[in-house]
Amino acid sequence: MSITNTSATIIQPLPAASSNWLRDLVGIAIILAAAIVGYFLFPNNLALLTRMIAIMLFVLSLDLVTGYCGVATLGHAALFGAGAYAAGIAAAHFGVTEPITMIAIGAVGGAVAGLVSGVVILRGHGLAQLVLSIAIIHLFHEAANKASNYTGGSDGLAGITPDPILGLFEFDLWGRTAYVFGIVLLIVIFVLLRILVRSPFGLLCRGIRQDPVRVSAMGASVKRTLIKMYVISGVVAGIGGAFNAVSTQVVGLDSLSFTNSAEALVMLVLGGVGTLFGALIGTIVFIGVEDFVSAANPFHWLTIVGALLIAVVLFAPKGLYGTAAALVERYRKGGK
């Protein structure tokens, strides 16, 4: 993947900093607006929207390593699941039921898993890397299955009962509290990630994706940079996993599954690799469509989802956001 990119993409000149901040503010406003519209338009679907937020955090974290660093991985759910289990085990076995503390514990869990899998996966390149990532996710899965005293094994980890947030807002049946909590988390993380990807560190990562040899010739350590990014990605995925554990009050082995990793990659490709907005849009579209068609036809819905994916890959190879952005760009140039 990274090889084909090298020749095709040219490092773009940095736009002026002020217009960047303006774009960010617009971006945040759009997320906020979408969140409010979602709240009032689908007051009875908040559970689904909340799940979307958790997965968005997961896909964002995948985007950090795959989109920005060019690391091919099918084992990213290890980071998400580690966060979910860390928060869940803390709540179910050690009585840590304060939601914000649980999220912090999840972030630490995710970071540790990110460090471990980063160190292993980055030893390989290309196909070997992919194979290592698959091995990692299977190892994590089996470890959680074996440690059933702590994780509940294939029965799932139940008995997670988070306290009200700040002692004020209780988690309700309609999922309002969880939804608002999730939106706040998402916006905070989104802002931090925007700053991150535009920082010198973020640019270094993009440079590595395009030409690792040149970056190391410049004197930067490729591997150390990538592992750093992996740990950051682990924090984000861990927060997503912990948020999922808090909002659904249960953690299952599926959160550490290969399927989960692969689906996240599909959502990322659907939305557009290498852009934060692409990660968000891909998740919304994928889970939204999945929910809609699976309710309409619970028996044959997978076929419809498959057809949609093929259509996107054929007609919008840069993903939904990437293609839309390219169209806008072309329109602007045509206008000048």
Add this chain to the structure above:
Amino acid sequence: MKKLILAAAASLLMTASAYAEVIKVGVVGPFSGPFAIQGKNFKAGIDAYLAEHGNKVGENTIEILYRDVPQPDPAQSKALAQELVVKEGVQYLAGFYFTPDAMAVTPLLKQGNVPMVIMNAATSAIVTKSPLVVRTSFTTWQTSAPMAKTARERGVEKAITVVSDYGPGVDSETAFKTTFEKEGGTVVESIRMPLSTNDFSPIMQRVRDSGAQAVFAFLPSGPTTLGFVKAYNENGLKQAGIQFLAPGDLTQESDLPAIGDAGVGILTTFHYSIAHDSPENKAFVAAAQKAIGNPAELSFPSVGAYDGMFVITKMIEATGGKQDAEKAVEAVKGLAWESPRGPVSIDPETRHITQNIYLREVAKGDDGGYYNKEIKTFEKQPDPGLAAAK
């Protein structure tokens, strides 16, 4: 004239208040993916019940809403159940093939004022998670423990257990081991295989070397089971006289054609065989086979669903269509009826189904097909799993 209008208006009002309500039942199960056949059996059982009894309970009409969770996925299961309760306004939740999916939903029940009728998920502990859970299927303990008694009765002194290394497998192993040792037998070795094991020859060799007279096995139904049974035959264990024992999940009717001759003689204990000889079952099988389309696909989840529907209609009768989860569950405690599987009742303590467990042998029928022939009945078995967990 005025009186007439008033009377007309009054009668209109009265019919309106007595007018039938639509009572929605949300069914969560695997309707696509590798376990789709189990979900199809849920639907066949429900359809068979509605075909036999109609979709009316008193004045009220039942409407079924299906939601798909293809593989164990508690978060998805919970999101869907939540949506069913708050958006669709279902009064009853039912289905649930996998234990984690059912466990995830139990915290919702009280807040949503919704009873849950489990039509399959077989881990004992689920019923303890909420007082609004009723189960019409079976537990792994319930179907595995009688096998240990059978083995002892047949003079087996030493047995070996081989199970897939996941929740139900471990449950099954513990159930067999505990009961077998209580009856005076010895389990010489307990092997746990990874779920994805495909090559069973080394395991068969270990079974042989262990000197056991019988092997007790538990694997999830489907392709792995087929491989396991095949390996049992090919490695000459059958000729060596090592008896094959298992709970009935392994010889599920929809798998029997693929197992074929290799399966003949396998002993299993289970709560339901399609071949159960009773008028209730004949009527049920006819209706359910019609509902499922391909008769060969019919197997045990259908009967759990059928009885689950019976329990739900009793709940609707008791509450008169009003949403009152506690009253509904209270009404079916101790309920006893004649199911297609035989006489059953809901234990008022555990809200789990008390039922006959049958010892069956895979046999070849006159029509060339294979079936589970019932050869012995263990009457009125409660769930021993809960007592053992205490």
